[in-house]
Amino acid sequence: MNASTSTATPTVTTAPVTTEPPAVRRPRAEVAPIPFTRVLGVELRKMFDTRSGFWLMASIVILSVVATGATIIFAPEADLDFESFASAIGIPMSVILPIIAILSVTGEWSQRTGLATFTMVPSRSRVIAAKWLLTVAVGVAGMAIALGVGALGNLIGSSIAGVDVVWNVSAREFAQIVLANSIGMLMGFTLGVLLRSSAAGIVGYFVYSLVLPGVSSALASNQQWWADHGAWFDLNMATYPLYDTALTSEQWAQLGVTAGIWLVLPMLVGLWAVLRSEVK
Amino acid sequence: MITIDALTKRYGGYTAVDHISFTAEAGRVTGFLGPNGAGKSTSMRVMVGLTEPTSGSATVLGRRFADLPNPGREVGVLLDASAQHAGRTGREILTLAARTIGMPKSRVSEMLDLVSLTEEEAGRRVRNYSLGMRQRLGIAAALIGDPEVLILDEPANGLDPAGIRWMRDLLRRFADDGGTVLLSSHLLHEIEVIADDIIVIGNGEIVAGGTKEELLATAGTLVRAEDSVALAAALTEAGITVHPSGSDALRAESDLAAVGRAAFAAGIPVTELRAADGAGLEEIFLELTAQTQREGVAA
Ligand SMILES: Nc1ncnc2c1ncn2[C@@H]1O[C@H](COP(=O)(O)OP(=O)(O)OP(=O)(O)O)[C@@H](O)[C@H]1O
Ligand SMILES: [Mg+2]
Numbered sequence: 001m002n003a004s005t006s007t008a009t010p011t012v013t014t015a016p017v018t019t020e021p022p023a024v025r026r027p028r029a030e031v032a033p034i035p036f037t038r039v040l041g042v043e044l045r046k047m048f049d050t051r052s053g054f055w056l057m058a059s060i061v062i063l064s065v066v067a068t069g070a071t072i073i074f075a076p077e078a079d080l081d082f083e084s085f086a087s088a089i090g091i092p093m094s095v096i097l098p099i100i101a102i103l104s105v106t107g108e109w110s111q112r113t114g115l116a117t118f119t120m121v122p123s124r125s126r127v128i129a130a131k132w133l134l135t136v137a138v139g140v141a142g143m144a145i146a147l148g149v150g151a152l153g154n155l156i157g158s159s160i161a162g163v164d165v166v167w168n169v170s171a172r173e174f175a176q177i178v179l180a181n182s183i184g185m186l187m188g189f190t191l192g193v194l195l196r197s198s199a200a201g202i203v204g205y206f207v208y209s210l211v212l213p214g215v216s217s218a219l220a221s222n223q224q225w226w227a228d229h230g231a232w233f234d235l236n237m238a239t240y241p242l243y244d245t246a247l248t249s250e251q252w253a254q255l256g257v258t259a260g261i262w263l264v265l266p267m268l269v270g271l272w273a274v275l276r277s278e279v280k
Numbered sequence: 281m282i283t284i285d286a287l288t289k290r291y292g293g294y295t296a297v298d299h300i301s302f303t304a305e306a307g308r309v310t311g312f313l314g315p316n317g318a319g320k321s322t323s324m325r326v327m328v329g330l331t332e333p334t335s336g337s338a339t340v341l342g343r344r345f346a347d348l349p350n351p352g353r354e355v356g357v358l359l360d361a362s363a364q365h366a367g368r369t370g371r372e373i374l375t376l377a378a379r380t381i382g383m384p385k386s387r388v389s390e391m392l393d394l395v396s397l398t399e400e401e402a403g404r405r406v407r408n409y410s411l412g413m414r415q416r417l418g419i420a421a422a423l424i425g426d427p428e429v430l431i432l433d434e435p436a437n438g439l440d441p442a443g444i445r446w447m448r449d450l451l452r453r454f455a456d457d458g459g460t461v462l463l464s465s466h467l468l469h470e471i472e473v474i475a476d477d478i479i480v481i482g483n484g485e486i487v488a489g490g491t492k493e494e495l496l497a498t499a500g501t502l503v504r505a506e507d508s509v510a511l512a513a514a515l516t517e518a519g520i521t522v523h524p525s526g527s528d529a530l531r532a533e534s535d536l537a538a539v540g541r542a543a544f545a546a547g548i549p550v551t552e553l554r555a556a557d558g559a560g561l562e563e564i565f566l567e568l569t570a571q572t573q574r575e576g577v578a579a
Contacts, residue, residue: 050367112363
């Protein structure tokens, strides 16, 4: 078995390759590859298994409860309808969901967990794909929970105020809000992959969501061409209609084109960089 | 088995790893020795696919690391024990590893036992771990997949003497079972007591490699006389190459008998004459890396 590997054996061989008979290796079964579902499961667990991760997720519920409470307390009776609750909750969601998305990617670099993650799963694109899917899933689930809290608030608020409960958000409107928030979340995710730094990703997201719309509308008020055609280039501009009307086919096309420019292209560049980058 | 073939890694104009080739055999502990910044960690990162080589290749068990179906089951890797999420508990980190590579949950407790981390310690967050506890956790994570190959970067870092002893025994057993162990260190003594084969790297290049015995054999003879200048002259006269060793001793590149005969012929009484093992390897290390050493050769 043990092929005289004792340090006392004076075997002299040609350097640097030793030519001792190799020791008999334990017989081993061929190992099965890691299934994608397992990568998904582990990545999901990683979103919850630290205090910061847990509270980030919990903040979806906490912030929707706070926003709902504030609406019950401060909204005038006439406005106590589901739409008020939904839009009050929408504001914190549009901040927290992209941050969750950004941190799910950048954590691998800022916390250096990528060293272990990418050693166990060398295919980095698989890990990123799992995180992307989970981001979408968490976003949709988070918004469903948030709107559930809002619905509860609508019931409670209306009964406290003694008014009739108004359900004025249709399934289509709800779906469009979910889509709009998912786009914001994926923008955060894309920035995370592209920048691989938590701080840069979050700053980048706020530049995208707070600074760029201002720049774009200033441009639109001076340049008629941009006012007419900006929605083909500006993802923010193309996303706005999701919050109120049913989209025309042109608006859907604009959404598709801008999503391609803002989400797909940078993602490809980011992925290319992630695959080549040194993890250390 | 790990095979490194003409591996080169450049960062811009700087060559961190320069055309290195070596093999770490199954059933043996291979020590990867070199001073700070020699390129050990860089080479190891290339081996596990975390860094793309500029040219050359590294294979583990005959395949590129990234081509192994489930690398954690075949190769245990510890590159940097501090590269963990500070907010996770030790147990959680092992649980994530076990899940990813598909090991049963019971394996986590087994590994904690193996590296002597208590239940209570395993429940603490890694931010509150001591250096040695992190290192133990890292070793546990490397072993959790019951691998055939171990790639460990400075595994003894931060371990207490008992821990170092324990690790040495563990690696010995692992290799005796037919496993391959590659461990790096910048401490010669550490490598000397564990390794069967030693690869010495300096400034990105391999400066020596072979079995420990070979390297010890080339260390030659240590000889000392009251008049070391005369002794050096006499030995050189006899065609023996000598190097100063320590303050007044000489290391002669020849065997005991030849050195003794030369000194006797010259009528120089020697005060010490022995095989230059142990200390010799240290000198080799300092000499081999002389050009690359930050402090130059110690006197
Ligand atoms: N990304 C990088 N860009 C530029 N230089 C780098 C980069 N990564 C490593 N180096 C350089 O490569 C050299 C080798 O570094 P490496 O970490 O491999 O050394 P080492 O042998 O592990 O040293 P130590 O014993 O101190 O751990 C160093 O000079 C280091 O500065
Ligand atoms: Mg190093």
